[in-house]
Amino acid sequence: MKIFRTEQVKYIDAYTIQNEPIASIDLMERAAHALFGWFRNRFHNNRKVIIFCGPGNNGGDGLALARMLLNVGYNVHTYYLSSKSYSEDFNTNLVRLKEASSSIYMINSPKDFPKIEPDDIIVDALFGSGLSRPIEGLAADLISSINSSNALVVAIDIPSGLFGEENSVPNSNPVVRASYCLSLQFPKIAFFMSENEEYVKDWRTLPIGLHPDAIEQTPSPYFYTTLSDISTNLLNQSKFAHKGSFGHVLIMAGSYSMMGAACLCSKASIRSGVGLATLYIPKCGYEIAQTAVPEALALTDSNDTHLTNYPDLNKFSAICVGPGMGQDTETASMIRSLIKNSTKPLVIDADGLNLISKNIDLLQELKAPAILTPHPGEFDRLFGKSSSSWEQLQKAISMAQRYGVIIVLKGAYTRVVLPNGEVHFNSTGNSGMATGGSGDVLSGVIAGLLARGLEPKDAAIIGVFVHGLAGDLAADDFGKVSLCATDILNYICKAFQHLTKK
Numbered sequence: 001m002k003i004f005r006t007e008q009v010k011y012i013d014a015y016t017i018q019n020e021p022i023a024s025i026d027l028m029e030r031a032a033h034a035l036f037g038w039f040r041n042r043f044h045n046n047r048k049v050i051i052f053c054g055p056g057n058n059g060g061d062g063l064a065l066a067r068m069l070l071n072v073g074y075n076v077h078t079y080y081l082s083s084k085s086y087s088e089d090f091n092t093n094l095v096r097l098k099e100a101s102s103s104i105y106m107i108n109s110p111k112d113f114p115k116i117e118p119d120d121i122i123v124d125a126l127f128g129s130g131l132s133r134p135i136e137g138l139a140a141d142l143i144s145s146i147n148s149s150n151a152l153v154v155a156i157d158i159p160s161g162l163f164g165e166e167n168s169v170p171n172s173n174p175v176v177r178a179s180y181c182l183s184l185q186f187p188k189i190a191f192f193m194s195e196n197e198e199y200v201k202d203w204r205t206l207p208i209g210l211h212p213d214a215i216e217q218t219p220s221p222y223f224y225t226t227l228s229d230i231s232t233n234l235l236n237q238s239k240f241a242h243k244g245s246f247g248h249v250l251i252m253a254g255s256y257s258m259m260g261a262a263c264l265c266s267k268a269s270i271r272s273g274v275g276l277a278t279l280y281i282p283k284c285g286y287e288i289a290q291t292a293v294p295e296a297l298a299l300t301d302s303n304d305t306h307l308t309n310y311p312d313l314n315k316f317s318a319i320c321v322g323p324g325m326g327q328d329t330e331t332a333s334m335i336r337s338l339i340k341n342s343t344k345p346l347v348i349d350a351d352g353l354n355l356i357s358k359n360i361d362l363l364q365e366l367k368a369p370a371i372l373t374p375h376p377g378e379f380d381r382l383f384g385k386s387s388s389s390w391e392q393l394q395k396a397i398s399m400a401q402r403y404g405v406i407i408v409l410k411g412a413y414t415r416v417v418l419p420n421g422e423v424h425f426n427s428t429g430n431s432g433m434a435t436g437g438s439g440d441v442l443s444g445v446i447a448g449l450l451a452r453g454l455e456p457k458d459a460a461i462i463g464v465f466v467h468g469l470a471g472d473l474a475a476d477d478f479g480k481v482s483l484c485a486t487d488i489l490n491y492i493c494k495a496f497q498h499l500t501k502k
């Protein structure tokens with residue numbers, strides 16, 4: 001799903017109004033209907049609802065929602081900020097609401113704030129995508145009052161005070177801490193930034209029928225990968241397929257005490273449908289590999305404890321290098337040579353990345369497409385620290401462009417950043433996956449898909465999605481607390497089944 005910056009959504013709204021065509025007030029009514037439907041399904045009408053409205057169309061949405069809730073028997077109290085001016089649709093909805101309710105109050109000073117009980121439901125319709133500066137004064141005091149209550153807060157479109165994309169300038173201006181955020185049509189990029197977790201605990205999008213032509217024609221480098229975005233014909237299996245049809249992956253991984261990473265990674269590649277997997281490991285890992293991964297071929301380096309060389313690359317269709325590999329100087333020279341000489345696509349993970357971070361311009365010598373899979377710590381080691389997730393994302397975009405590589409920046413909403421500057425935020429995965437070895441499983445999945453013949457972009461996007469989905473399905477059965485990398489591995493099959501059955 002393509003997602004947009006705030007000013008682009010404004011354009012798509014305006015295009016819809018002009019070309020559907022639909023009157024602005026009717027589009028607001030449609031949005032309010034979507035909000036109302038969600039609200040009614042979620043909350044019984046025995047709880048008091050307090051709706052806080054700002055002077056713009058976000059406030060207008062709040063007023064329209066208030067009217068709809070009143071019509072079906074909710075106990076609704078509506079408060080709106082005093083302002084020099086209000087949007088036209090706000091004014092229309094205020095008149096409509098006044099016909100239905102007498103519990104409408106203007107807020108002129110903190111004395112007008114209502115007392116909020118813990119059982120009340122607050123609707124935050126103060127500011128949406130029209131926020132133009134950090135909030136101060138009366139509105140800021142109101143937000144502090146909302147945040148200090150123990151009531152549940154439902155934010156319309158975006159928690160008031162939060163900007164749609166960049167919120168990196170630390171400021172003391174308050175932002176509503178929403179329990180739920182109902183974002184109209186598209187998620188906001190700000191939802192994917194870890195700093196905003198306290199404001200956006202749970203969010204969902206509500207479709208409001210924005211014009212498909214505007215969505216298609218408005219260019220954006222940002223995407224959100226959901227099930228419907230995964231092209232499953234890339235995973236088709238011909239009836240006459242043989243193991244040679246699905247590629248041969250080389251997994252260069254492991255060292256003394258870290259053979260588990262090599263096993264997890266190679267097993268994950270096999271579960272991702274590769275025809276053949278060869279594990280290239282130091283001698284100490286031979287029996288472990290042969291026993292733990294009977295499906296893989298095992299080739300050993302001349303060294304006992306760490307990798308110092310690589311095998312003839314001709315017969316392989318893709319290579320994964322790095323999991324559990326250690327950072328010996330001999331391993332460092334091996335990876336330098338691999339990068340300069342491999343014409344086969346590479347997945348570079350873990351210690352592979354740590355070794356490259358000592359000489360980042362090595363990336364300029366790549367002959368083949370490469371997918372780098374850093375977690376945030378590895379990313380900082382490679383490209384330097386960033387002061388916020390937003391800055392880190394912008395850095396990932398410029399580094400992917402500079403070196404012509406795909407960067408898979410891992411974590412919640414893993415970002416797959418392409419050399420053309422596109423960013424694909426992933427929708428699957430959960431915090432139970434923050435456990436040792438889960439990254440090794442991911443690099444195996446991506447390498448398996450790459451070896452099967454998927455384009456690097458597809459291997460990265462689908463691999464990340466499947467890995468997260470496997471983690472979600474495993475968490476459904478085992479819970480997040482106990483989830484371990486082997487569980488993710490064991491649920492890769494279910495994740496692929498889920499995709500290919502869709």
Ligand SMILES: NC(=O)C1=CN([C@@H]2O[C@H](COP(=O)(O)OP(=O)(O)OC[C@H]3O[C@@H](n4cnc5c(N)ncnc54)[C@H](O)[C@@H]3O)[C@@H](O)[C@H]2O)[C@@H](O)CC1
Nearest residue numbers: 013028031056057058127128129130131132133134135157
């Ligand atoms: N036709 C449309 O454009 C639609 C808009 N919708 C709603 O409209 C919202 C956007 O509406 P608007 O563009 O009117 O903007 P907002 O309602 O977000 O706020 C704009 C108003 O707040 C003031 N303001 C901005 N920053 C402020 C600050 N820091 N302190 C004090 N005042 C501040 C502005 O001067 C303006 O009066 C969306 O978030 C969504 O909720 C929906 O009804 C769907 C359709």
Ligand SMILES: Nc1ncnc2c1ncn2[C@@H]1O[C@H](COP(=O)(O)OP(=O)(O)O)[C@@H](O)[C@H]1O
Nearest residue numbers: 375410411412429430431434436437438439440
């Ligand atoms: N909070 C989270 N939400 C979703 N996915 C997560 C979360 N934390 C970690 N993950 C995923 O788990 C994996 C962890 O990888 P990594 O940190 O490299 O682990 P390891 O080095 O132990 O193998 C990544 O795919 C990451 O996206």
Ligand SMILES: [K+]
Nearest residue numbers: 124127158160
């Ligand atoms: K809001």
